Amino acid sequence: MEPRHRVVILGGGFGGLYAAKALKHAPVQVTLLDRRNFHLFQPLLYQVATGSLSPGEIASPLRAVFRGQKNTQVLLGEAVDLDAAGHRVLLADGSVEYDSLIVATGSGDFYFGHDEWKEFAPGLKSIEEATSIRHKILYAFEAAEREHDPEKRREWLTFVLAGGGATGVELAGALGEIAHDTLRRDFRSIDPRDAVIYLVEGGPRVLPTYPPDLSAKAEASLVRLGVTIRTNTFVTGVDAAGVTVKTQAGTERILARTVIWSAEAMGTPERKLLTRIILPAALPYVFSGVRVTLPVALITAFTAEMIAGGGGVGSALMFAQRFFQTPIVFVYILVMLMTGFVLDRLMLWARRRLLPWQDEMQEV
Ligand SMILES: Cc1cc2nc3c(=O)[nH]c(=O)nc-3n(C[C@H](O)[C@H](O)[C@H](O)COP(=O)(O)OP(=O)(O)OC[C@H]3O[C@@H](n4cnc5c(N)ncnc54)[C@H](O)[C@@H]3O)c2cc1C
Numbered sequence: 001m002e003p004r005h006r007v008v009i010l011g012g013g014f015g016g017l018y019a020a021k022a023l024k025h026a027p028v029q030v031t032l033l034d035r036r037n038f039h040l041f042q043p044l045l046y047q048v049a050t051g052s053l054s055p056g057e058i059a060s061p062l063r064a065v066f067r068g069q070k071n072t073q074v075l076l077g078e079a080v081d082l083d084a085a086g087h088r089v090l091l092a093d094g095s096v097e098y099d100s101l102i103v104a105t106g107s108g109d110f111y112f113g114h115d116e117w118k119e120f121a122p123g124l125k126s127i128e129e130a131t132s133i134r135h136k137i138l139y140a141f142e143a144a145e146r147e148h149d150p151e152k153r154r155e156w157l158t159f160v161l162a163g164g165g166a167t168g169v170e171l172a173g174a175l176g177e178i179a180h181d182t183l184r185r186d187f188r189s190i191d192p193r194d195a196v197i198y199l200v201e202g203g204p205r206v207l208p209t210y211p212p213d214l215s216a217k218a219e220a221s222l223v224r225l226g227v228t229i230r231t232n233t234f235v236t237g238v239d240a241a242g243v244t245v246k247t248q249a250g251t252e253r254i255l256a257r258t259v260i261w262s263a264e265a266m267g268t269p270e271r272k273l274l275t276r277i278i279l280p281a282a283l284p285y286v287f288s289g290v291r292v293t294l295p296v297a298l299i300t301a302f303t304a305e306m307i308a309g310g311g312g313v314g315s316a317l318m319f320a321q322r323f324f325q326t327p328i329v330f331v332y333i334l335v336m337l338m339t340g341f342v343l344d345r346l347m348l349w350a351r352r353r354l355l356p357w358q359d360e361m362q363e364v
């Protein structure tokens with residue numbers, strides 16, 4: 001019997017799960033590889049972070065999910081590299097071979113190039129981060145209860161959510177409920193309703209990817225829950241004492257013991273592995289751009305030299321030499337490559353529309 005086509009799916013999040021499910025009846029051998037043995041339902045992470053759900057309620061064992069799917073094997077392992085030529089995923093402790101590979105490793109938090117902020121402002125992508133945030137939030141109220149210095153107490157009761165996307169809005173709302181409702185009667189020295197919750201967003205409105213009327217509704221609900229919304233405000237620094245923000249009025253410090261990162265996400269490092277597959281695939285397109293670009297670049301250089309009053313191929317070559325030494329040449333080449341590519345595609349499209357028999361003749 002012919003060995004089955006081997007499909008390896010890297011990551012058992014939503015992407016990996018649906019890919020594997022879609023292959024249930026396909027004549028292939030599926031291997032689902034994840035560094036965790038469970039699928040995490042990320043949309044409910046903020047409820048773990050704010051204590052209304054326990055971690056077990058939002059995680060399902062991958063083995064149980066695929067118990068009935070006979071062509072699928074679940075493996076626990078962390079991918080650390082890719083051997084694209086040898087068709088192998090390299091693990092921390094071994095390797096897995098594939099005929100087709102699906103990479104669905106999700107995204108991570110992006111700290112605008114300041115990974116040192118992570119220590120003071122955890123993101124919310126994993127169970128560990130959710131439980132750590134839960135600890136931070138509850139500990140802040142406990143520390144405020146014991147603190148006698150009003151300034152320091154205010155710092156403990158100040159919470160900053162950096163990023164007004166869906167995660168920031170959900171967390172801010174949940175924090176507002178905790179402060180104004182859940183914990184309202186549980187303390188003696190402090191009133192949890194004195195908590196100041198900042199939702200900081202660089203853009204002009206929260207939920208920037210949603211329609212404006214939904215942003216407005218979300219803002220109104222958050223304000224009712226006691227959240228202070230700071231739009232057009234950029235976080236420029238995070239440390240143990242709080243955050244530094246930049247607004248149109250200038251730079252400002254917000255002293256806060258609890259800062260949570262709810263801003264941008266970026267592809268996990270594993271996705272960079274894909275460049276090894278994507279780049280070779282993209283090369284033909286680059287070359288098709290070069291085919292048009294090179295003659296255009298030479299003609300431009302030559303014509304420019306002629307117009308400038310020079311003459312002959314020799315001076316045109318000298319012009320080209322000077323031209324290639326200037327930084328603007330990179331922008332020029334980029335523009336030419338893109339133009340060349342678009343022209344090439346247009347010509348191909350036009351040829352197929354106007355002279356369809358040519359393709360048929362080539363096939364014959
Ligand atoms: C707090 C929060 C709230 C959200 N709310 C919503 C919502 O309400 N609605 C909505 O549509 N979306 C929501 N999202 C977004 C949604 O959860 C994501 O878009 C979705 O989880 C992405 O799925 P994925 O499969 O690409 O990645 P993930 O779900 O992140 O899965 C990636 C998987 O890859 C594994 N992995 C990563 N690296 C490796 C490696 N090197 N080796 C092996 N395994 C690896 C991980 O363990 C993980 O299981 C929310 C996200 C968050 C964080």
